Structures are given as structure tokens and as C-alpha cells.
Amino acid sequence: MLYQKLIKGLHWSIGCLLLVLATIxxxxxxxxxxxxxxxxxxxxxxxxxxxxAWYKADTQQxxxxxxxxxxxxxxxxxxxxxxxRVTDARKGAVAARLSDGESVTxxxxxxxxxxxxxxxxxxxxxxxxxxxxxxxxxxxxxxxAAEAIMGNTDPDLIATVTDLLAQETDxxxxxxxxxxxxxxxxxxxxxxxxxxxxxxxxxSLQPAAxxxxxxxLQTYSESDLAPLASQAVDRxxxxxxxxxxxxxxxxxxxxxxxxxxxGIGLAITFGVMGVINMAHGELIMIGAYxxxxxxxxxxxxxGWSLLVAVPAAFVVSGLVGILLERGVIRFLYGRPxxxxxxxxxxxxxxxxxxxxxxxxxxxxxxxPAWMAGLIDINPLLSLTxxxxxxxxxxxxxxxxxxxxxxxxxxxxxxxxxxQNRNMARAMGVRSEWVDALTFGLGSGxxxxxxxALSQLTNVGPNMGQAYIIDxxxxxxxxxxxxxxxxxxxxxxxGVANKLLEPWAGAVLAKxxxxxxxxxxxxxxxxxxxxxxxxxxxx
Amino acid sequence: xFNNRFLQCATLVAAVxxxxxxxxxxxxxxxxxxxxxxxxxxxxxxLKDTMLMLIEEQNKKGGLLGKQLEPVVVDPxxxxxxxAEKARELIEKDEVAAIFGCWTSVSRxxxxxxxxxxxxxxxxxxxxEGEESSKNVFYTGAAPNQQAIPAVDYLMDELGVExxxxxxxxxxxxxxxxxxxxxxxxxxxxxxxxxxINYTPFGHSDWQSIxxxxxxxxxxxxxxxxxxxxxxxxxxxxxxxxxxxxISSADIPVxxxxxxEEELSGMDTGPLVGHLAAWNYFMSVDxxxxxxxxxxxxxxxQDEDRVTNDPMEAHYIGFNMWxxxxxxxxxxxxxxxxxxxxxxxxxxxxxxLSSMMPNHHISKPVLIGEIQDDGQFEVxxxxxxxxxxxxxxxxxxxxxxxxxxxRAPLSCGNYNVETGKCSGQxx
Numbered sequence: 027m028l029y030q031k032l033i034k035g036l037h038w039s040i041g042c043l044l045l046v047l048a049t050i051x052x053x054x055x056x057x058x059x060x061x062x063x064x065x066x067x068x069x070x071x072x073x074x075x076x077x078x079a080w081y082k083a084d085t086q087q088x089x090x091x092x093x094x095x096x097x098x099x100x101x102x103x104x105x106x107x108x109x110x111r112v113t114d115a116r117k118g119a120v121a122a123r124l125s126d127g128e129s130v131t132x133x134x135x136x137x138x139x140x141x142x143x144x145x146x147x148x149x150x151x152x153x154x155x156x157x158x159x160x161x162x163x164x165x166x167x168x169x170x171a172a173e174a175i176m177g178n179t180d181p182d183l184i185a186t187v188t189d190l191l192a193q194e195t196d197x198x199x200x201x202x203x204x205x206x207x208x209x210x211x212x213x214x215x216x217x218x219x220x221x222x223x224x225x226x227x228x229x230s231l232q233p234a235a236x237x238x239x240x241x242x243l244q245t246y247s248e249s250d251l252a253p254l255a256s257q258a259v260d261r262x263x264x265x266x267x268x269x270x271x272x273x274x275x276x277x278x279x280x281x282x283x284x285x286x287x288x289g290i291g292l293a294i295t296f297g298v299m300g301v302i303n304m305a306h307g308e309l310i311m312i313g314a315y316x317x318x319x320x321x322x323x324x325x326x327x328x329g330w331s332l333l334v335a336v337p338a339a340f341v342v343s344g345l346v347g348i349l350l351e352r353g354v355i356r357f358l359y360g361r362p363x364x365x366x367x368x369x370x371x372x373x374x375x376x377x378x379x380x381x382x383x384x385x386x387x388x389x390x391x392x393x394p395a396w397m398a399g400l401i402d403i404n405p406l407l408s409l410t411x412x413x414x415x416x417x418x419x420x421x422x423x424x425x426x427x428x429x430x431x432x433x434x435x436x437x438x439x440x441x442x443x444x445q446n447r448n449m450a451r452a453m454g455v456r457s458e459w460v461d462a463l464t465f466g467l468g469s470g471x472x473x474x475x476x477x478a479l480s481q482l483t484n485v486g487p488n489m490g491q492a493y494i495i496d497x498x499x500x501x502x503x504x505x506x507x508x509x510x511x512x513x514x515x516x517x518x519x520g521v522a523n524k525l526l527e528p529w530a531g532a533v534l535a536k537x538x539x540x541x542x543x544x545x546x547x548x549x550x551x552x553x554x555x556x557x558x559x560x561x562x563x564x
Numbered sequence: 565x566f567n568n569r570f571l572q573c574a575t576l577v578a579a580v581x582x583x584x585x586x587x588x589x590x591x592x593x594x595x596x597x598x599x600x601x602x603x604x605x606x607x608x609x610x611l612k613d614t615m616l617m618l619i620e621e622q623n624k625k626g627g628l629l630g631k632q633l634e635p636v637v638v639d640p641x642x643x644x645x646x647x648a649e650k651a652r653e654l655i656e657k658d659e660v661a662a663i664f665g666c667w668t669s670v671s672r673x674x675x676x677x678x679x680x681x682x683x684x685x686x687x688x689x690x691x692x693e694g695e696e697s698s699k700n701v702f703y704t705g706a707a708p709n710q711q712a713i714p715a716v717d718y719l720m721d722e723l724g725v726e727x728x729x730x731x732x733x734x735x736x737x738x739x740x741x742x743x744x745x746x747x748x749x750x751x752x753x754x755x756x757x758x759x760x761i762n763y764t765p766f767g768h769s770d771w772q773s774i775x776x777x778x779x780x781x782x783x784x785x786x787x788x789x790x791x792x793x794x795x796x797x798x799x800x801x802x803x804x805x806x807x808x809x810x811i812s813s814a815d816i817p818v819x820x821x822x823x824x825e826e827e828l829s830g831m832d833t834g835p836l837v838g839h840l841a842a843w844n845y846f847m848s849v850d851x852x853x854x855x856x857x858x859x860x861x862x863x864x865x866q867d868e869d870r871v872t873n874d875p876m877e878a879h880y881i882g883f884n885m886w887x888x889x890x891x892x893x894x895x896x897x898x899x900x901x902x903x904x905x906x907x908x909x910x911x912x913x914x915x916x917l918s919s920m921m922p923n924h925h926i927s928k929p930v931l932i933g934e935i936q937d938d939g940q941f942e943v944x945x946x947x948x949x950x951x952x953x954x955x956x957x958x959x960x961x962x963x964x965x966x967x968x969x970x971r972a973p974l975s976c977g978n979y980n981v982e983t984g985k986c987s988g989q990x991x
Binding site: 070098142144145146148149152177233234237241273274277280281284378381385386387388389390391392393398400408410411412413481482483484485486487488492523524527528531532533536 | 832
């Protein structure tokens with residue numbers, strides 16, 4: 027995450043690369059050529075030496091090449107053995123020669139081969155990019171660079187940082203540099219320096235600071251400063267515990283919102299209409315596959331595809347739902363056992379249909395760039411952005427559905443039919459039509475859940491099965507026929523699951539939650555928020 | 565007109581059934597026992613197609629012992645007891661000469677009593693946890709010492725990893741493999757507090773807390789790596805969560821034993837670049853045999869985008885070994901083939917020769933690859949020579965003294981070198 031921040035800031039420099047390289051001097055050109063040839067021929071273990079030599083000779087150039095390699099954009103032409111920048115390795119795309127900036131069209135993909143790197147080189151390059159980033163223009167970049175080198179310094183680098191600190195004007199950057207120096211001086215022999223360093227580190231939330239303090243306690247356990255250091259460690263640990271709690275709560279809410287999304291369609295079909303729909307999971311799956319198809323149709327607008335997919339999935343899953351209701355379920359009203367078996371059969375048919383149409387392999391649904399990323403609150407707590415969107419999306423869907431049920435004519439008729447079918451019909455409500463639309467609505471919402479789930483998990487024929495149990499669990503726990511119940515039940519089950527997970531493990535946590543629900547249903551068979559009134563009595 | 569058509573049809577049908585009869589009389593039947601529906605269809609369907617391709621190619625070359633090969637495909641539908649029933653059906657009713665099949669260990673365990681009772685020949689193409697050697701089963705996938713241990717060695721020696729997260733799905737393969745790895749790591753001097761073991765249910769989709777724990781575990785200053793035995797479907801959300809929480813392969817690399825080209829084709833590979841996998845074959849391996857195999861596969865499946873993977877290579881090796889053993893024995897009778905196949909060597913797809921060992925495992929090279937953004941692997945390390953599959957791990961207390969040798973006079977799958985006894989149990 028540090029690196030992403032760094033690279034975001036440095037990205038402009040890649041753009042300038044061709045400009046820079048095009049203006050290299052005659053002498054520089056010979057040097058560039060030598061490095062270039064060595065790099066192309068090198069094996070993994072030699073590449074480290076070559077890039078280090080290059081870094082010494084021309085830091086800026088080397089850093090830019092490292093960035094290209096990290097972004098997998100550095101290629102070489104196999105025949106002429108020259109380096110190219112290739113952003114898109116396809117036939118017909120453009121490759122730019124690094125030495126003179128000349129653009130070449132790729133005639134054959136196989137002619138170009140990527141300059142490959144491994145994890146060792148990746149880590150090394152990031153260190154060196156960070157070192158170069160210490161003098162970057164943007165303060166944010168300098169901070170990121172300081173955090174990246176923390177605990178990973180040598181005397182030369184410390185001297186550089188000390189010099190830079192003297193010239194630094196930005197307070198935040200100064201603090202970051204201070205921290206780098208403190209981590210290093212903690213191991214020095216001078217007591218006063220050590221004491222100052224402990225005080226600086228004790229205020230920081232950086233993992234490197236805590237590690238440095240712990241190491242200090244191990245090596246200097248006899249020192250007079252040990253109590254001070256252990257105090258600092260305790261203080262940091264206390265903060266860590268607090269932020270862990272916040273994080274667990276966030277994880278719980280986001281798991282809960284997934285449960286609510288998966289279950290809320292069922293809250294309509296099962297909760298309001300009383301249909302035990304075992305094919306509910308497959309309606310979610312259809313929504314996810316709709317997302318996949320939409321992305322295939324608009325490969326150049328991945329960012330927009332999700333926004334298109336939401337209404338599309340609603341319509342597709344909704345239509346499938348209406349078809350189900352008209353074709354099968356309406357003949358089985360009042361016979362729950364037959365409905366259960368019939369819809370279970372339908373779920374198997376839908377799964378195999380997807381297997382035949384799309385192949386049994388999972389499909390890959392891309393995550394748009396605007397959903398990726400982290401929100402850094404502090405070094406100990408960073409929240410994933412995609413989950414944030416899912417929580418917001420879940421609440422939005424919930425509120426919309428609530429509005430439809432409470433404020434629209436359709437909602438009124440749905441409630442009327444579910445409370446007293448005969449009376450509603452006597453009042454002129456076309457109950458069959460309402461049944462079909464209600465089922466369609468519930469199914470459409472399941473489809474929307476599929477769009478959200480496609481961002482988190484597999485899109486494959488089996489994905490529906492993973493959610494059917496959870497969905498029923500949420501609806502039954504919340505109280506059949508109550509949307510608020512579904513929301514509260516989903517979120518609280520999510521949080522409970524995440525609270526249990528750290529000490530019980532993922533497997534046991536799930537079992538414990540299930541046992542709790544069984545016991546709860548024994549005590550309160552109608553769930554958290556039971557429906558009251560005459561309709562609920564029969 | 566109608567009559568004419570009808571007659572044509574009738575003769576055609578008659579001709580087809582007659583030729584079927586002729587074929588049935590002198591073909592050698594080969595059983596293909598892979599799930600084509602249910603959860604495992606995702607992985608096993610490809611292996612069924614691979615077998616059909618290999619059989620078709622062999623028939624083009626003139627068949628075997630002068631006869632054509634005839635595939636008998638059945639669908640055990642990812643249902644473990646059904647595997648045993650279908651295996652019985654293949655052997656008793658269809659009288660197949662050999663069975664190529666199974667993916668999960670539990671399906672293999674399910675057919676074991678049947679194939680041992682009816683004394684047949686089974687080729688099992690998937691990496692597994694070891695601790696088994698049956699007279700009737702030939703294990704062409706990797707044993708733990710052909711995948712897990714070399715991968716851990718690579719992380720330890722090349723990347724300097726000191727802290728280990730062993731993450732797996734909660735079933736027999738990850739549990740046994742992790743037990744072996746834990747023992748191996750502790751033998752290599754890794755402290756107990758530097759090993760974190762975590763199990764998750766099948767199809768686990770919410771990885772937030774676990775990934776966050778891994779992140780914290782890795783933030784304590786020592787280089788950390790994850791050794792993943794997470795099964796198929798749960799991998800996508802796992803890698804997505806790693807990406808979402810900003811853990812890159814350079815921070816905490818993940819080495820996986822169940823993620824291959826086929827699995828990657830269903831994933832958004834962006835967050836996976838640089839993570840590792842250990843296999844005995846990668847599609848990207850540069851060898852003539854591999855190029856030919858890929859070309860044949862694309863021609864057979866009529867789709868240039870389909871990938872090849874390690875279990876497919878295992879079937880390729882296993883099938884060719886069986887063909888060679890049958891030719892050597894001059895018959896397809898199971899006991900003769902079981903004897904003849906030990907010591908048979910056939911080319912593998914990475915440019916070497918693999919041999920069938922007396923313990924019914926084969927010798928293979930071990931490759932470590934880094935995932936690239938095109939869903940392929942770049943080989944970053946490979947063992948110097950071939951590694952011989954070890955049926956009984958040397959790192960588990962119960963199995964260290966056991967060896968398997970199916971040659972006479974020992975003929976035992978679990979001979980205890982300490983007590984000098986064969987426990988008699990066949991698996």
C-alpha cells in the first residue's frame with residue numbers, strides 16, 4: 027500500500043522518461059547501450075548487479091526503468107535486442123524504443139519479450155525507488171518514501187536523511203524523517219540519543235517503530251531505559267488493541283452487509299409471500315453472470331460496467347423469477363413441501379444450464395479501478411474501499427426496497443395480498459398479477475446482490491449454493507416478513523461471526539453462530555421482529 | 565421420396581450398429597472416471613477431454629496391440645460414494661482395462677476397496693497428501709515431497725522467509741500436508757511462534773479477518789510467506805482480499821499448490837502477479853513435447869484460448885506409461901500390467917523422462933513459477949534433476965519407517981523397515 031502511494035505520485039515521471047532518454051548525451055548514450063545489452067542478456071541473479079550499477083551511474087534513469095519493470099511494461103525486441111516500453115502487448119499496438127523514443131508497431135507479439143523480474147528484485151527495486159523518492163517534489167511522496175525505508179537503512183542513507191531533514195520545511199515530512207532516524211539511533215550507544223529515540227518512537231503507530239522498540243528491549247534488557255521502552259511498547263499495544271476492535275467491527279459490518287444483500291430478496295419471496303425458494307441462490311448467480319456478460323460487451327469501459335450491470339441484473343433475474351412464478355410456483359401455493367422440492371430441482375437445472383452455456387469454469391469479473399484501494403486512517407487501521415462501497419450499496423438497496431414496500435402502490439397491494447388474499451381480491455386487487463410482480467421484485471433484488479458478490483467472490487455455477495443457507499438463516503433469524511429484521515439480523519450475524527473468528531477459527535465460528543440461531547429459534551420461533559396481527563396468527 | 569429417405573436412414577443405422585458390433589468385439593476399453601457435473605466438474609471436465617484426446621491420438625497411431633482403444637466415460641457427479649459404484653460398473657460391466665480418474669482424495673479413497681477387490685489398474689493424476697500406496701493405483705500427480713517441500717525450500721533459501729503462514733481448506737489434503745510442512749519447518753529450525761496455521765471451510769468467501777491477521781503476522785519485521793493449500797473456489801476471494809488490503813507479492817508472497825493455469829483463467833489476475841505456485845509442469849515451459857501437446861489440445865478442443873495444466877500432464881504421462889506397459893506385457897490383464905509398468909520411462913512435457921517407481925509414484929521435476937498478468941507462470945526456480953515421489957513422508961512420526969515396494973519379493977505398500985513387517989493393509 028505504501029508502494030502504491032509512492033508509485034501514484036511518481037507515475038508522471040514515467041511519462042517524462044522518453045523525453046529524458048531522448049536527450050541523453052553522446053557519452054551517456056554509450057553507457058545506456060552497455061547497461062541495456064547487459065540487462066537483456068541477464069538472468070535473475072545478474073539483474074540485481076546490473077541495476078545497482080545503473081543506479082550508481084544514473085539514478086534517475088535506473089529508477090524509471092525499475093518502475094517500468096514493476097509495472098511489467100519493459101520489453102525487448104528479440105532480434106534487435108533493444109529495450110522498448112510496451113503498455114499493451116498485442117499485435118498492432120505501439121511499442122516505444124527507449125533509447126531514441128521511436129515508436130514501432132508490434133507486427134508479431136512473439137517478437138517482443140518482457141524483461142522479467144522476480145519477487146526478490148521487486149522488493150529491491152521498491153527500496154531503491156523509495157530512496158530516490160526521499161527528494162521527490164510532493165511531500166506525500168517523501169513521507170511514503172520515508173516509511174518504506176524505515177528499519178531498512180545503512181549509515182550512508184542515515185547521513186542522507188539527516189542532511190535532508192535539515193533542509194526539510196514540511197512538518198509532516200520532518201516527523202517521518204525523525205522517525206527513520208529514531209529507529210536507527212535506537213541501536214546507538216549514546217543514552218541520551220536512545221532516550222530521545224524511544225520517546226519519538228513511542229508516539230508513532232508505525233509497525234517498524236514497534237519492532238524497533240521490541241528489539242531494543244531484547245538487546246538492552248538490562249539498560250535503565252528498558253522500563254521507558256516497555257512503557258512505550260505497552261502504550262502502542264493498547265492502541266493496536268483498540269484499532270483491531272474497530273477493524274473487526276468493520277469486517278463484521280461488511281460481512282453482514284453481504285448477508286443482508288443475499289438475504290433481502292428472500293425476505294420478499296419467502297418472508298412476504300411465504301414461498302420457500304431454494305433457487306434463490308441461482309437467481310443471485312444469474313445476476314453475477316449478467317455482470318460478466320456486460321463486462322464482455324463493454325471491455326473498454328470496465329469502470330462503467332458495474333453501473334450498467336445493476337439494472338441489467340435486476341431485469342434479467344426479475345424476468346427469470348417471474349417466469350418461475352408463472353410457470354411452476356403458482357401451481358404450488360399452499361404446498362410448502364412441493365414448492366421446496368420443485369424449486370430445488372429448478373436450482374439444479376439452472377446450475378447445469380449455466381455450466382452448459384458458460385462452461386463449468388469460473389468466469390473472471392474485473393474490479394473497476396474506482397472500487398480498489400484502501401482508505402488509510404493511520405498506520406494501524408486502513409479500510410478496504412471495495413467493502414465500503416458494498417456496505418453503502420447494501421444500505422441503498424435496503425432503503426429503496428423499504429420505500430417500495432411502504433410508499434408505492436405495488437407495495438401496498440403486496441402487503442394487502444400477503445395479509446388477507448381474499449379481502450384484497452374483493453377490493454379489486456389482481457392478486458395473481460401482484461404475486462408475479464412480487465416474486466419478480468424479490469428475484470431482481472437477488473440479481474442485484476449477484477452484481478455485488480461478483481466483486482468479492484467467484485462467478486461460477488456453484489456460487490448460489492454458498493449463499494442459500496446464509497440467506498434463509500438471516501431471514502428466519504430476523505423474523506419472517508420483516509425487512510428491518512433482515513437488516514438487523516444480517517448485520518448482527520456478520521459482526522458476531524467476525525468477533526468469534528479470531529479466537530474460535532473460521533470453521534468453529536460458523537458452527538457456533540448456527541448453534542446460537544437454532545437455540546434462539548427454539549426460544550423465539552418467530553425471530554427477532556415477529557410479525558403481529560391477524561395474518562401472523564394463521 | 566419419403567420411403568427412399570427412410571431406407572437410407574435405416575441402412576445407415578444398421579451400418580453404424582454393425583460397425584459398433586465389430587468394434588466392440590476387438591477394442592480395448594479405457595474407463596474415464598471424472599465428475600462432469602456438481603462442484604468438481606470445474607476441474608475434472610478438462611481431464612475427461614484430455615483422456616479423450618490421448619485415446620484418439622493413440623488410435624490414430626494404430627491403437628494398442630493391434631486393437632482400437634474405446635473410451636468409456638461415466639459421470640460420478642462429484643458424489644463420493646457414486647465414485648465407488650461407477651468404478652465397479654466400469655470394471656465389472658464394461659470390463660475396462662484401466663481407469664483414469666478421480667480428483668479429490670476422498671473420491672480416490674472411495675474407489676480403493678473396489679479396485680483392490682476387483683484387482684484393476686487406476687491412474688490418479690492429481691497432487692495429493694501421500695501416506696498411501698496401493699497395489700492397484702498409480703499416482704502420477706505430485707506427492708508432498710514433489711511439490712510442498714521444494715516450494716518451502718525455495719522460499720527459505722531464495723527469499724529468506726523466516727515466518728510462515730500455513731493456510732488451508734479444512735480437509736485431508738491440507739491437514740496432512742501442513743502437518744508434514746510443520747514438522748519439516750521445525751526440523752529446519754523455525755520456532756513454533758513463527759508458524760501460524762489456519763483452516764477455513766470449503767468455499768470460504770469472507771477472508772477479511774484472516775488476511776488482516778496475516779498482514780499483522782507479517783508486520784513484525786521478519787520476512788513472511790503464506791503456504792496455501794486453499795482449495796479451488798475459495799482462492800478467488802482470498803487473492804482479491806489480499807489485493808484489497810494492499811498486500812503485494814513482494815511484501816508477503818503466497819505459494820499455492822492448488823492454483824494452476826485453469827484456475828487462473830477464471831480469475832482477475834491483477835492482484836495475483838508475483839505470487840507463486842509449485843507444480844511439475846507449467847504451460848509456459850519451453851519444450852518441443854509441450855508445444856506439440858498444446859497444439860494437439862487446441863486442435864482437439866477447437867479453442868485456442870484453452871490452457872493446459874499439471875494434472876493434464878499427469879494424465880499424459882500416466883496414459884503413455886500404461887500404453888508402454890501393455891505393449892511390454894503383451895496383454896491388458898491387470899496383474900501383468902502392474903508388473904510390467906514398474907521401471908517404464910516415458911517423456912514428460914518439460915523435456916525429460918519420467919519413470920514409474922516401485923512405490924507406484926513417478927519421478928518428476930519440480931518447478932516454481934510466478935504468476936504473470938496473462939494468467940501464465942514464469943518459472944523462477946526448478947530442481948536440478950528429477951524428484952522421486954515418496955509415498956510415506958519422512959517427516960511424520962507414523963510414516964517415517966514405512967516404505968512401499970511393489971516388486972517381488974517385498975510386494976508391499978507399507979513395509980516397516982524397523983519391525984520388518986508389512987502391515988498387510990493395502991493402503
